[in-house]
Amino acid sequence: MHKGIATVCLSGTLEDKLNAAAAAGFGGVEIFENDLIASAWSPEQVREHCDRLGLSIDLYQPFRDFDSADPDTVRRNLRRAERKFDVMRRLGTDTMLVCSSVSADAVDDDELLAEQLRALAERAGEHGMHIAYEALAWGRVVDTWERSWEVVRRADHPALGLCLDSFHVLSRAQSGGTSIDGIAQIPADKLFFLQLADAPHLNMDVLQWSRHHRLFPGQGSFELAAFTSAVLATGYDGPLSLEVFNDVYRQAEPGRAAVDAMRSLVALEESLGREPAPASPPELTGYAFTELAVSSAADHQVARALAAMGFAHVGQHRSKPVQLWQQGNARVLLNSGTDQATAVSALAVDTVDPAASAARAEAFLAPKVPRTRGAAEADLSVVAAPDGTSVFFCRTAAAEDGWMSDFILTGANSHALAGLSHIDHVALAQPFDYFDEATLFYRAVLGLAPWHDAEFAAPFGLVRNRALTDARGLVRIALHGTVLRRGDWAPGVPDPQHIAFASDDIFASARAMRARGAPLLSIPDNYYDDLEARLELAPDLLAALRECQVLYDRDDDGEFFHFHTEVLGDRVFFEVVQRVGDYSGYGVANAPIRMAAHRAARQA
Amino acid sequence: MHKGIATVCLSGTLEDKLNAAAAAGFGGVEIFENDLIASAWSPEQVREHCDRLGLSIDLYQPFRDFDSADPDTVRRNLRRAERKFDVMRRLGTDTMLVCSSVSADAVDDDELLAEQLRALAERAGEHGMHIAYEALAWGRVVDTWERSWEVVRRADHPALGLCLDSFHVLSRAQSGGTSIDGIAQIPADKLFFLQLADAPHLNMDVLQWSRHHRLFPGQGSFELAAFTSAVLATGYDGPLSLEVFNDVYRQAEPGRAAVDAMRSLVALEESLGREPAPASPPELTGYAFTELAVSSAADHQVARALAAMGFAHVGQHRSKPVQLWQQGNARVLLNSGTDQATAVSALAVDTVDPAASAARAEAFLAPKVPRTRGAAEADLSVVAAPDGTSVFFCRTAAAEDGWMSDFILTGANSHALAGLSHIDHVALAQPFDYFDEATLFYRAVLGLAPWHDAEFAAPFGLVRNRALTDARGLVRIALHGTVLRRGDWAPGVPDPQHIAFASDDIFASARAMRARGAPLLSIPDNYYDDLEARLELAPDLLAALRECQVLYDRDDDGEFFHFHTEVLGDRVFFEVVQRVGDYSGYGVANAPIRMAAHRAARQA
Known part of the structure; x- marks a missing residue:
């Protein structure tokens, strides 16, 4: 399977991160917008560098808090999205991540929310782009994958689909707020992206848990094999992409962290029973x-x-x-x-x-x-x-x-x-x-x-x-x-x-x-x-x-x-x-x- | 006022901690039991060393989970307490801290709880000792100072009184679970001990917050002057004693941390408007x-x-x-x-x-x-x-x-x-x-x-x-x-x-x-x-x-x-x-x- 890693997983400048990901054998990256903004390279130069390294840019992450009860905020966000589609075109990537809003003015009406996302998807489609909508576990209104799927379903636009993130699903599942049971029923063509992270079981605010303590699969306590199997059962064949926010990895040598990350995906693939898998461990x-x-x-x-x-x-x-x-x-x-x-x-x-x-x-x-x-x-x-x-x-x-x-x-x-x-x-x-x-x-x-x-x-x-x-x-x-x-x-x-x-x-x-x-x-x-x-x-x-x-x-x-x-x-x-x-x-x-x-x- | 510090605030062996506290000008210490148990010094040697340094031992902290719905557990705990009174006699201290229970078998009946504490206080009194009972913010049953005071009041034993800890009170007060309003009405002779800690406002599990992120007064966001004033308004004239669990101070050089701690108490005294106070800061x-x-x-x-x-x-x-x-x-x-x-x-x-x-x-x-x-x-x-x-x-x-x-x-x-x-x-x-x-x-x-x-x-x-x-x-x-x-x-x-x-x-x-x-x-x-x-x-x-x-x-x-x-x-x-x-x-x-x-x- 195509293996990817988000630039937020690794320490360094964008250049450091891309080089480390490629050296560890990743096929793709998600680029977190702040990494691009701080880079001295133009989007075209980043694209060329990725081409040389054999990395695809699988996802661009520029957006927080897109939807809003305030029409002027929506207008400004749509304008901003247009600018970002231009950046994405220059980068050579076609999928934009949009997270559920955590803002006080988040839309609490599935029909209106679907309408706003449809408007965004319509513009994305005009540029040949896609929107992957993701429920944050601490989203103001949309905080489970079920709710995000309901909104995407209602919006019913070919350029709008779901991004599933194991942390957001499994952290909420732990307290009974959601479950992986229905995932396999999502149509594969509406599942645009899959982000993977493990974590230790911690009794803490879920946002802090997510921002500081995520781990690579196999380092924590989450049931990632079951989660990933449920996603793959839909027919999803996009990237397995790591998104790990972790205080230690944020300042550790990125080349080494990228190898660690790749090891975690190899182990996850093994646990999925997919071929080719390494031989099981001898006694x-x-x-x-x-x-x-x-x-x-x-x-x-x-x-x-x-x-x-x-x-x-x-x-x-x-x-x-x-x-x-x-x-x-x-x-x-x-x-x-x-x-x-x-x-x-x-x-x-x-x-x-x-x-x-x-x-x-x-x-x-x-x-x-x-x-x-x-x-x-x-x-x-x-x-x-x-x-x-x-x-x-x-x-x-x-x-x-x-x-x-x-x-x-x-x-x-x-x-x-x-x-x-x-x-x-x-x-x-x-x-x-x-x-x-x-x-x-x-x-x-x-x-x-x-x-x-x-x-x-x-x-x-x-x-x-x-x-x-x-x-x-x-x-x-x-x-x-x-x-x-x-x-x-x-x-x-x-x-x-x-x-x-x-x-x-x-x-x-x-x-x-x-x-x-x-x-x-x-x-x-x-x-x-x-x-x-x-x-x-x-x-x-x-x-x-x-x-x-x-x-x-x-x-x-x-x-x-x-x-x-x-x-x-x-x-x-x-x-x-x-x-x-x-x-x-x-x-x-x-x-x-x-x-x-x-x-x-x-x-x- | 007599200024004290708990040994848990500082890094090192018990000897390192005592030396650091005395060098920074503290008059007393609370000894956390684990520090004594790990020490090569006998209780008598610790006492002699403290005498040489001019430190009183204001409190001994050996107990968790004293009360219990299980009579055999109570019997064992009373037996253990007798052993600890012996240690305290050898140390030359007369006040034992007992925290509210966090155990699944904690007593959820004020009358029974008062009875168990009275039995403990009776034994303490026979040894010339006192029990200072403290409500932990995450206590299973007793989790506010008001509830701990209700139990102490019912037990009505001269050897039983309260320990107030600013962290437990102010962390709960933040979410409306308690208030400092009634503190001034506690009779001074039932207020046996005062522990002080500041903390940053954090949205996290209160136990983790307490164990890892406490700070010295003036380093965090708690209203310590108001709290301490309320306590002093009772007529309390015992130690102002710092109890700060903090991951950084636990591994920092203790001599320096003790000076920092002392500075925090000088600043707190100033904020209380008590004489002698340093001149206010010139413009x-x-x-x-x-x-x-x-x-x-x-x-x-x-x-x-x-x-x-x-x-x-x-x-x-x-x-x-x-x-x-x-x-x-x-x-x-x-x-x-x-x-x-x-x-x-x-x-x-x-x-x-x-x-x-x-x-x-x-x-x-x-x-x-x-x-x-x-x-x-x-x-x-x-x-x-x-x-x-x-x-x-x-x-x-x-x-x-x-x-x-x-x-x-x-x-x-x-x-x-x-x-x-x-x-x-x-x-x-x-x-x-x-x-x-x-x-x-x-x-x-x-x-x-x-x-x-x-x-x-x-x-x-x-x-x-x-x-x-x-x-x-x-x-x-x-x-x-x-x-x-x-x-x-x-x-x-x-x-x-x-x-x-x-x-x-x-x-x-x-x-x-x-x-x-x-x-x-x-x-x-x-x-x-x-x-x-x-x-x-x-x-x-x-x-x-x-x-x-x-x-x-x-x-x-x-x-x-x-x-x-x-x-x-x-x-x-x-x-x-x-x-x-x-x-x-x-x-x-x-x-x-x-x-x-x-x-x-x-x-x-």
Whole structure:
């Protein structure tokens, strides 16, 4: 299908936006009038530039508040429209968007409204143009697609049709004000345009929600597949065009945002079951490994910590300064061959079909990471996640071409000395601009689903969390980021990352690690006093938690126990977790405690 | 009066917060429980630290959702309260805040609710403690102060009283749900605590509004003087305590935020007419001058631009590398003696009483700027605004001790060669964290009032604007900043500042400057085409606007004409404006055009 994007989705001048849209593979654009007015290019120059880039101009958006109870306003608006038809002719586009009025003098009479729109359509038709009429969710009179369709139907002019926008429909549908049920009955020749946007569920004024918090499909909570299917069921074959007003994308690098946007449409097409679609995501069976880049200042510290946590140095890479540490099925690579500060440099997931996983990643525009490898070494596929973390597709169990054959075994035993069985999750701090992009990336590329959105007050500002997991909970990725971009005052560890290992006996693990000298994090006594006051825990349990400095959470599904190491190097620590029952969260309520404790440990 | 601040207002660990509050001169704090729980200090250590700092602990905030229709929940909550009384004893505080319940099982029966609170108060009384009960604006049952007072009255226990919070009262009063009218009738001995917060008028869910957008008094739109007066009329003599949940302050440097907070309470006290109050702001009579720091790379460029705009180099400072340029009563100093990049380094306002202005600034905690001066030079008072700009208090008309006597006159004539008469306004980009602080600073220190709040989509992200002016419009300061903290992608001129000069004949000024070779900014033709389409301007006027590259705005009060120079150095440009009628705005609608044009000029 023809894929388009509105210039309002992207940051920059009109030139920046057009270039970014074309580079990401879009076939068309909607031009928001303000972008044209501020451009030094004439409409003809814009048209030529779009031609060179292979972009069609699918829609022009100049109008607010066309209809009016005041005849002189209508006369002025018709005059203005004539001027804009001239601009459109120069741009080489033939469809003008007209939104329902939000003005106090909006027409509250379907017949009169139809008459005014018919007058506009008549003029449009004379210029070979079309009017796509759209109901804003906060329109003064017309605020549902049903009402806009009623008016278009009454006006009954070939140059007048509907524009449907998923945000306006689904935001109202959420509160029962409208429904997608009747959409499929609209005649295809009266459906002139389709705008798509996702959004998170927010309890706020719908105009503010729309203007600031729209997202690309797959980043929010709207049922876009159902909506789009209903539209396509009419026979509509025009553009799928994104219109996303979002404060972050408005100031983010437009080239990257455009790729993110294109990824969202590919994922939407997949969810519609239309051909050609990328292969469905192969089943994931867990983490193959997590790799840490370790700085020369921190490599011994990290290795000592792993040893004290019961890991063994079981392998050494054949050609690179990379160590494999293992306990049970938890594997950590320490890579001292980068110039990076200590950080999570790669996730490796085990998939039943690494080649299919890699093909899927390519279909979703995941950037490939170039990689050098020795003669006999495994040919692993690697792509970069939005925060720069490499994502490997592996099959640890494979007899041949397994990544572990790249390592010379040291003979050390990976027996679970401290009771750790596997990697429970990896927690990655997201750069401010890329949080929503990361959601879509892992959702599309790995087939994970987002869960457990949370926002909490951390000692140094508000933080948001979101986990993505496969259906069986074998690959869990926990994203976190600040709600506002962090400023200069960030005295805590600003954006720590961590690897969480699973234990079946948290207290035994904690005691074993303490006995081996692991750098475990101290938790304030006040925390345990409060736990007692809040939860009436059994005295034995409370004593064990306090002794082992274990944090505790519970919900209707089960219990969660976890403890942490101090921060190693600049921004990495380890966590040990035990899940009891069906607890599927991450102990987010305890995160501020942990963060303050990390700060205190740094100051001590 | 005793001034306090809740720890939730400030960023950091509990230790950071306490230190910041004490350094800013607060006498007390409210401790939010989470801050204590995350602290490595025991309650006794916190108490000792507060004693050393001279801080009382006025309130402890551990409770949500005390009352319940479920007897077992009540039993558990009473048990928890007992534990918290123990913590409070160790902290040395005697007042516990209990908010109205937001839980689904909140008690919807005033008699039962009173009974449960009485049981809590009875236990509190046994420990020598008090319960301050507060109606949350989004409480499930109790959501107005009137209802909370009804319950407290029924419970009729000496250890139970009210906490009033200006946000909860005034946010609801805005929609008519409550009123401050009856507050003065509450007996003083039943009013246990007073929490103060301001907020902007926002159309959003009240909980989100409260949790993210509260401000310090004087930074928002609430009528805090009327509210506080009503409370004080009861005879209440407890703390004035700030409780501000704000996303920016939650991550800003706490020492600075605490000073901002203290300034807000000094200003509130002044507005209450209580002694001792700072002297009222002396009348301002205009700008004495604006000073630009000019880098060595840009000083000739800026001087050439001023000359081409009709300014004359009329004076040279006796001891410093500072030039005085003048046209009419518009005066600009060029200071090449700093290491700074080219930027507005100082505003100088003319006041009828510089000494009184300086004393007022000091009373409002404005940081003094140390200054070297030569033997015979004027002793000017200078303070630093939140963005670092120096603010001078002058009296240009004074025969002696005038600042102009520091300059040796060159003999050049300040005749208005291009028709400029004075400085209309100075526009300053505000650092993200300091926008609200700046509002309060100029409001309190100079006695200006905020006007013309606007938010608009600029080419590189959302921007907000706010102007502050004196009653006569002689000193106008236009603040602007990004709605989100800007990231790496900021290819426009990121945070330009400018000085706007007034003309009585914008076209004559533009023509004169063009003839003299001023570096004027080119405006796209598309802008004028749209102006014609929108406003039906007379052809002559439109032609003149286009010829002179003048931007245009109008509203019900009048018209506004303005044009700009290109950016000089890194971030400074000049504007020329003409106000017709009573237009009091700043042409904000044209700002995106100007910003895109500046970008285009830089790329050309």
